[in-house]
Structure formats: C-alpha cells, structure tokens
Amino acid sequence: MVLEFEGVEKSFRDSEGLVPVLRGVSFGLKAGETLALTGESGSGKSTVLHIAAGLEAADAGAVRVSGQDMAQMDDAARAGLRRTDIALVFQQFNLIPSLTVADNITFQAALSGRVDKTHVDGLVEALGLGPQMRKYPEALSGGQQQRVAIARALAARPRLMLADEPTGNLDEATAEDVLAQMLKLVAQTGAALLMVTHSPAIAARMDREIHLSGGQLT
Numbered sequence: 743m744v745l746e747f748e749g750v751e752k753s754f755r756d757s758e759g760l761v762p763v764l765r766g767v768s769f770g771l772k773a774g775e776t777l778a779l780t781g782e783s784g785s786g787k788s789t790v791l792h793i794a795a796g797l798e799a800a801d802a803g804a805v806r807v808s809g810q811d812m813a814q815m816d817d818a819a820r821a822g823l824r825r826t827d828i829a830l831v832f833q834q835f836n837l838i839p840s841l842t843v844a845d846n847i848t849f850q851a852a853l854s855g856r857v858d859k860t861h862v863d864g865l866v867e868a869l870g871l872g873p874q875m876r877k878y879p880e881a882l883s884g885g886q887q888q889r890v891a892i893a894r895a896l897a898a899r900p901r902l903m904l905a906d907e908p909t910g911n912l913d914e915a916t917a918e919d920v921l922a923q924m925l926k927l928v929a930q931t932g933a934a935l936l937m938v939t940h941s942p943a944i945a946a947r948m949d950r951e952i953h954l955s956g957g958q959l960t
C-alpha cells in the first residue's frame with residue numbers, strides 16, 4: 743500500500759470547543775491506483791490530504807505512507823518522506839512567483855537530488871510547457887500555471903500524488919485538458935493518486951471513489 747488510513751480521527755478547536763472533523767476514517771491506496779475523494783464543502787476532504795501529506799497530525803489512528811507510520815517519524819524524517827514520496831497539487835497552483843517556470847518545475851525535485859532531465863523534459867513536452875520555461879508564473883494563464891504545478895509534482899517521481907480540486911479554478915474546457923493530461927502522466931509515472939473533487943464526472947474517471955460525510959466514509 744502506498745497510503746493507508748486506519749481509524750483516523752481529527753478535531754479542530756473553534757470558539758465553541760472541539761469540533762470533530764474525521765471520525766474513524768479508514769482506506770487504502772495501492773501503487774498506481776487512482777482514488778477520488780468527494781464530500782460536501784467542509785466535510786474534511788482537505789484535512790484528509792493534509793494528514794496524508796504529514797502537514798497535519800491525526801489525533802488518533804494510524805497513517806502510513808509506503809508502509810511507514812507518520813506518527814512514529816520525527817519532523818526531519820516526515821519532511822524527507824514528503825520530498826521523496828509525496829507530491830501535492832492545490833487548487834490555487836501555489837507556484838513560487840520569484841522563480842521561472844523552469845526553476846519552479848525542478849525546485850522540489852532538486853531538494854531531494856532527483857532531477858532526471860530526460861524525465862522532466864518529457865513532462866514539459868507532454869504538458870506543452872516548452873515556450874513558457876523562461877517566463878515567470880504571473881505571465882501564465884491559470885491552465886498553464888496548473889500544468890507547471892503538475893510538472894513540478896511529478897518531477898521527482900513521487901509514489902503518491904495528492905491533489906485538492908486541481909481543476910477547480912479553471913474554466914471547463916481548460917479543466918478537461920489539464921485533467922486528461924494529469925491522469926495520463928500519473929499513469930505513466932506509476933504514481934498513486936488521491937484527488938479531491940466536487941465533480942461526479944471526474945470522480946467516475948478514477949479507479950474508485952470514497953465519500954466523506956459526517957466525518958466518516960460512506
């Protein structure tokens with residue numbers, strides 16, 4: 743298993759006290775598998791992704807990435823696992839404005855010493871980003887920015903890609919193109935994908951779907 747959640751619980755504190763968000767969430771994601779995570783706004787989808795990425799800790803239960811229990815690791819080990827095994831793609835692209843497209847794409851892979859030029863060139867080519875490489879993110883359209891984020895995510899050949907409504911900020915036609923390219927490249931690189939989406943049509947294109955409601959999977 744690339745990712746395993748076992749009885750994961752998570753609460754957040756607000757002005758009224760402790761609010762449970764995840765109440766015993768369990769699922770597994772195998773190598774190369776694609777899984778859609780659906781649920782209403784506020785149901786905890788992003789929280790699942792943040793916990794899977796080790797950005798937030800679960801209150802209870804176990805989270806394993808590539809068989810390694812996140813709670814048993816220290817911060818440095820978790821950060822290392824994040825660099826080598828996990829890639830994130832967000833709705834808001836989250837590119838670094840002061841770096842060119844080329845540097846945005848290789849920045850994270852470089853941190854883990856994993857820049858394989860042939861692989862990166864293949865991603866750039868497949869995503870049609872060649873003409874954009876020397877530009878800065880602000881000069882790009884939303885669709886182009888998200889293609890850069892996808893290239894960045896896959897540059898280090900992650901075992902697990904976590905995507906939070908990656909096409910949510912794009913118009914319908916662009917969203918369709920970007921999604922199709924992303925799914926194809928994820929399949930080519932052999933990464934497992936956990937993707938949050940609002941769209942039943944997008945969820946239907948994944949291998950499986952899990953739905954969050956009332957803090958539990960249905």
Ligand code: ADP
Binds near residue numbers: 785786
């Ligand atoms: P979704 O992505 O499904 O819209 P989220 O995971 O973002 O839902 O949030 C689920 C619930 O947890 C919401 O009520 C949200 O306000 C709350 N929440 C999420 N993150 C935090 C946080 N860091 N601090 C406090 N409350 C949070």
Ligand code: MG
Binds near residue numbers: 906
């Ligand atoms: Mg969210």
